[in-house]
Amino acid sequence: LMAEMKNQNLDVIRFASYRTACKLRFIQKRTQLHLVDLWNMIEAFRENAFHSLEPLAEVSLARTQTLVTSVYYQLNKRLPPTQQVDLGQCVSLLLHWLLATYDPEQSGQLRVLSLKVSLSIMCAGKMVDKLRYLFSLLADSGGHLMPGRFAHFLEEALALPASVLESPTFHYTESLPAAIFDHARVTVNDFLLGLAGDHTPDCLLWMPLLHRLANVENVLHPVQCDGCNRDSFLGFRYKCQRCYNYQLCQDCFWRGRVSGSHTNQHEMKEYAVYKSPSKQLGHSLRKSFRCVPDRPSRGLPQFPDEPERTLDLAHIVPPSPMPTHNGFSTPPHEGLNGLRSALRQMPGGSDEEHRLIARYAARLARLRETPVHHASLESGIPTDSSRQRELVAQLEAKNREIMREIVRLRQNQEQEEAAALQSGQNPALLSELRALRQRKRELEAHLAALQDSRRDLMLQLEALMKMLKNHQASPRSTPNSSPRSCTSKSPLGA
Structure with a gap:
């Protein structure tokens, strides 16, 4: 290397x-x-x-x-x-x-x-x-x-x-x-x-x-490099601040190749994108006539200084950003359908967990679809912190069971691989070797299904917990408004 x-x-x-x-x-x-x-x-x-x-x-x-x-x-x-x-x-x-x-x-x-x-x-x-x-x-x-x-x-x-x-x-x-x-x-x-x-x-x-x-290695600059005379080039582009319209590709600038009266001591400006002269002129004119509003500078994003208390998702990769609908990661009906399909694909050893989450999801769906009073919301959803902790603890326990099942499958796979190696070239064991290889493929498929189902399950659980948190933090919205558009105070909270 x-x-x-x-x-x-x-x-x-x-x-x-x-x-x-x-x-x-x-x-x-x-x-x-x-x-x-x-x-x-x-x-x-x-x-x-x-x-x-x-x-x-x-x-x-x-x-x-x-x-x-x-x-x-x-x-x-x-x-x-x-x-x-x-x-x-x-x-x-x-x-x-x-x-x-x-x-x-x-x-x-x-x-x-x-x-x-x-x-x-x-x-x-x-x-x-x-x-x-x-x-x-x-x-x-x-x-x-x-x-x-x-x-x-x-x-x-x-x-x-x-x-x-x-x-x-x-x-x-x-x-x-x-x-x-x-x-x-x-x-x-x-x-x-x-x-x-x-x-x-x-x-x-x-x-x-x-x-x-x-980010820039595939950016094309359709201009001629004054160092190597290429008609176009990829990567960074460097423009001299003293020589008129003198531009170099990254290879020439990094290696010090120059031509004409330009020297390596001249100040150069680095460009990662290309804008045609007409676009640059149009932008300058619009800016001079104040037709282009000043954009706020793109600074670094701000995050909470205190770490947020989250669910124990130690075995799950953080979900990728998804489009939001009325403040939720996915529309409620899509999220519940995805949850039900994920539950159908899970192995039969987690039936109790399936029923628990499905019951919880159905309750949240009923609460979203029925425009009831705020008091009925509080009575219909388990807002008590101890009940929530108990629910999360049960789900995390089931998640640990799935992890143990994955470990067990991996151990079985390793044992069968070792047995296959010990069999060597003995003709009497060739049929057993083929059976072991078939079993290995089945174990790998089962393991992949377990991991995918576990990931889907935990992502759905996290979405449901966010829905619960939003319901607790804001008053019940009217049937025609989104949870984020409701600004009136609940009569119970007044």
Whole structure:
């Protein structure tokens, strides 16, 4: 992998942050991690029980290999057959790179935090989402950054530039954590502000650049590069602020290729998109005549400083954003239909859980469809906190049962694989080997059905709990109004 990277001739790039980002981007694409998004990576951590381990705990090489294998196995299940990756090659490349980066002494042990930091940074996803996930690994129960954990995070993150021979520029020092955050109570918003965008510390400049490279590598600029005379090019575009209409592609600018009277000392402006001259002129005219309202600057999103109390969804990947309808994730009838279909697909061992959630969903549906008085709402839905806790506890217990069933199926699969290996080439056992392979395929299908059903079930439960919370927080709306449009006070609350 390192030999292939050297053949790319990336060391001639003049700027250390761009050079490091390009090298890591090469590794990201060579190991196919650019096809795995953050949420699927988090799901892989949870499916392999990494979420229950302390960040500073160490795991064996075999367990690391199992994690990496599951990442690519699940990736191939999402990709069409013609675009699937070579699982064996990807596992080998990524595993060797992780070992070279975090286990140079060849101890056979890797820290959990090392794996979570490296894989979450190198996978696909938004920078803000990755920083929020990393903050969740480094924060205490009160939602404040732990300085010791942050120091470990910097060590693990800066091991990535070191893996591509950029440690002279980006390296860890003992004074670095305090130089980035010099106050004690660092919240998630402080963390985002301190590490994202224009506020990124020098030691981590390569990280946002890695994400920007992924965003612009397919952006076409239909202009001629004055360095190499190409008619059009992809990636970043650089325009000189002194020479009239002098533009360079990223390859020429990064490598210092110039022409004419232009020099590398001239100030250049970087562009990630292309706008035609006519569009630029029209925008300037509209802006000069005040036809274009001033847009508020796109800052970082704000999140609650205090961590929200949520359901115990430790085994579930956070749901992707979905369109909202009247304040709910899905229309009530669609959500209930999806819940019923998910329940029908669940294995028969969870009938009690099915009936419990179906009964709860039906009650919520009746409450939404019937315009009754606020008092009847309170009597019809279990608003008592102890009843809610009991319901959630029952569902979480059933979820744990499903997890135990998944573990049992995996153990059976491993035992049958071992038996198949022991059978060797004995002709008398060939029929048994074929039966074991068929059983293995059935177990894999059963396991996939269990995981999909469990995920659907927990997402529906979370949606139902949000509906319950909205009903409790606001008065009953009229039949023709949405829950968010009701502004009058309930007579009971006056």
